[in-house]
Amino acid sequence: MRVRADLDLCQGHQMCLGEAPDVFGFDAAADVVTVLQEHPAESARPQVAAAVKYCPAMALALEEDNDE
Template identity: 75%
Template sequence: MSGPRLRVTADLDLCQGHQLCQGEAPTVFGFDAAADVVTVLEEHPDPALRPQVTAAVRYCPAFALTLEETTDD
């Protein structure tokens, strides 16, 4: 049985392309220049990246990112 996993989602309708998330957690967030929006490179990042992902979510000016814990059923 596994423990909780992190899950990152991005609301592309809210994203304004500031790219602050990519600066905070570049292995988790990318950028689609053609669409001018964030891309989630790692939907379930390693728990060791929690501080960086939390900062990315916290500092998103458009509030387009969500971080939640999920459990395997």
């Protein structure tokens, strides 16, 4: 899986950090999310999916890698 963040949509709510803190970070200077792990382990899927689902700005996406 691949995690994507649309920084143009991100509003800095940081909900994703609460759901998947090992995958998402925060750039305080830019007030936007950072993706710490673009390809997190499969075991992180539930947390990443929750972060995507609960993002108020709908700035996150979870994509399936075609390479797998």
